[in-house]
Amino acid sequence: MALADTAVLIARQPAPRQQKRGSFRAFAWQGLFLCALALFAWFVIANASDNLAARNMNFGFAFLSQRTGFDIPFHIVPWSTADSYGRALWVCLLNTLLAAAIGIVLGSLLGFLLGVMRLSANWLARSLSLAIIEIVRNTPQLLQIIFWYVVMIQALPPPRNGLALPGGMILSVRGLNMPSIEMGAAGLWPFLLLVAALCLVPVFRGLRRRHRAFGWAAPLLPAIALMLVLLSVDHLDYPTLRGFNYVGGVVVPPELIALVGGLSLYMSAFVAEIVRASLQGIARGQREAASSLGLSGAQALFLVILPQALRVMIPQLTNQYLNLTKSTSLGAAIAYPELVQIYAGTVLNQTGRALETMFLVMIIFLGINLAISGFMAWYNARVAIVER
């Protein structure tokens, strides 16, 4: 009854004719477009499955539980040749994420530095920044990565006369060997506590600002957690030369260094231009006002100009981050075992499942990049000017 009444009410209201017709038309077009899209998708899928059937092939992901039998040369979680293709996906996904994460952080920092240098009053800093930006952004990224890799493996000494760096680190053509931290009985728990403590700091800082209880924990909590970590370290495992190579410690392979270096340098050139444009986009009066208040140049930059420029930068930065993440696939060219090399290469060949492996790789990249852009959109909304 209530529904009927509402319907009558709506019917009685004099609807704006123009708008109604327009919305119907738009709706019809959208419906038509959707139909066409569905038809096209159906055609593609039917065609693909016909072709697969004609070649006696089938589509399925059962192969993910099969044993691989190959080695993945660099892995941050345990990997053995007896593991499955599904595990291989996890291992190389982490390799991809590692390269992307380091690349984004390094590239942003370097890009920011270059962007600020570009606007510097100092001629040397300005010109240096200009030269770097123009060289880096105008040459192909793949070429740069291969260039860095080749230069690095040609320039570094063989493992038997590796360069000893401070802190027990050794640099050779096999990579950067670093001492690893071996934890005692507590295992990884202290590390997890430290991470949790760092995550909780903003909460306690809020309490402290409002003079609530536990506000004292803001600076102390991470300090306590860090103490715990240090206390539960059993020993440091130093790399030593044995046979062909270094054993013990952890190694950062030259492939990762070249890939991350190449990616972040490339991105930094674009970030620098974004930073420069955003800083220049802030009204001149802001800087003048800051200096009339007696703020120094650096203070004006960090307290007045940057917070405003950040709002303009974020959407552009998001694009750069997405690009960098996708470009980690160039690691395949220099033997860095990431998603594309392992999945679109080795796994595709071992199993012959071209469609499935490509599908998985695409879905994963889509997922990673949607997550990044989702996060950046959230951050953008947070720092945006609240308009009333």
Added chain:
Amino acid sequence: MTSLRKLAYAAALAVCGLGAAGLPAEAQVKSATLDAVKKRGELNCGVDTGIPGFAFQDSAGKWKGLDVAYCRAIAAAVLGDAEKVKYVGVTTKVRFTVLQSGEIDVLIRDSTLTFTRDTQLNLSPIAVNFYAGQAFMVKKSLKVASSKELNGATICMLTGATLELNIADYGAANGIKINSLLFDKPEEAFAAAEAGRCDGYSDDSGSVAAARSTMKTPDDWMILPEIISKEPLGIFAREGDEKWGDILKWTHMILLTAEEMGVTKANADQIKASKPVDPFMQRLLGIDEDFGKPLGLDGDWSYRIIQAVGNYGEIYDEYFGPKALGLPRGTNNLWTKGGLQYALPLR
């Protein structure tokens, strides 16, 4: 006794009858690939993008190598002209997909014939044109005499092949750990090995010899004696075209038979002119006009193969012999000389 004889007689009749019924169908050879190749007037042959010995382009851009000679032989048999070949250089990654999708008619790209490729990729392994096994090449300065001493070593190699699996299996069987570093292209892998990023390079024995020849100072490198796997390299076709497979298979057999019977590019005409009575020789040299019929080809097809590329031994010598890569015939010799190459009879 008589009843048994009658039964045998009836059975023989039945078989003959069936055979007769089957004859018309057999006479008309049906091969979609053969028809397509003839119509196109060109053979699409999938080969390696560039590896000395198997398939490479010389300074004039002309394709050469063992696998390339096979492409030429097939074109000579099917199209009557060894030059009518379009070479499609395919990487390890895409080779099987390219074949499955029909972009090439045959894949002759130093690819190992394996169980998975036969059963799961639905490809047809045709014949082994090169018996290889995975070998290691290391710098002499490492002072290693056997691959069993490679524990902890890092080896550069190509991705997407059986190499990674063999190394892992070999390590497991010998209780050692050999690390592999995987590259997309041979040049990059060579460069990394040369720069010392890895302790050595690994590939099929023929390719390792080729790799050694491309190093700055080949004498700094040695090939370790162990062969850690069986790598029968050969010809792949798509499954489902048996007749096309027959043509490919018998092209290989003709090359072997020619060597076995001492027929070479140079003496083929002379032997043919002497009108040999040996029926095998008659078939080989195109004197028996019906020899090509079951394949849908003319009687001269085998003769054209020999004219175009010579026999198997000649091809091997040209690309792997002492004047080329210097790889001993070994298992690739004829069965009569202690090797594995064994041709089925041209009966």
